[in-house]
Amino acid sequence: MLIINKMPNDLKIKARNYFLLGSIALKLRMPSEAATNFFKALFAVDDSVLYDQLKLEPKDHTERFDLLRKNSPRLYSITDRMFHTYRRTYTQELNEEEVLLIRKRVMEAFEHARIVIPTDEEVKSKFEELLKKRELSG
Numbered sequence: 001m002l003i004i005n006k007m008p009n010d011l012k013i014k015a016r017n018y019f020l021l022g023s024i025a026l027k028l029r030m031p032s033e034a035a036t037n038f039f040k041a042l043f044a045v046d047d048s049v050l051y052d053q054l055k056l057e058p059k060d061h062t063e064r065f066d067l068l069r070k071n072s073p074r075l076y077s078i079t080d081r082m083f084h085t086y087r088r089t090y091t092q093e094l095n096e097e098e099v100l101l102i103r104k105r106v107m108e109a110f111e112h113a114r115i116v117i118p119t120d121e122e123v124k125s126k127f128e129e130l131l132k133k134r135e136l137s138g
Contacts, residue, residue, distance in 0.1 A: 012048050012113075014044040015041045015115055016115065016116070018041035018044060019037070019038065019041040019106065019110070019117065020122060021037040022041060022103065023118065023120075023123040024126065024127050025037060026096075026099060027123070029096075031093065031094050031095060031096055031098070032089060032093055035085075035098070036089060038106045041110075042078070042109050045075070045109045045113045047064070048113060048115065049071075049075055050067050050068070054071065061083075065079070078105055078109050081105070082102060082105055085102065
């Protein structure tokens with residue numbers, strides 16, 4: 001296990017940013033990219049809770065699952081149920097219904113971890129901000 005020097009909020013911010021990007025990708029009808037970012041959000045939520053509890057960050061999925069099983073059974077359950085789908089994203093496209101289910105489960109993890117879920121207005125605002133940056137860069 002690796003002791004990290006991150007600020008505890010870094011992982012929460014990362015989780016919210018991944019969730020925002022997943023939501024934007026979903027709106028753009030990019031299900032694989034949406035799923036990837038929702039899973040990254042979930043793992044950041046998991047790691048945030050583990051950091052808050054243990055001041056540790058897992059080095060890989062195996063360690064994450066072991067720590068969650070012992071220290072956060074609810075997050076373990078959410079993450080474990082979706083891991084097969086996560087692994088499928090490497091070789092298969094997911095449909096929009098599957099991605100919406102992933103999003104719903106990730107929202108459950110956010111709620112359990114008491115991390116504020118980005119609102120639709122935040123998603124819209126971030127999307128507009130990204131568009132402006134793209135326009136400025138050419």
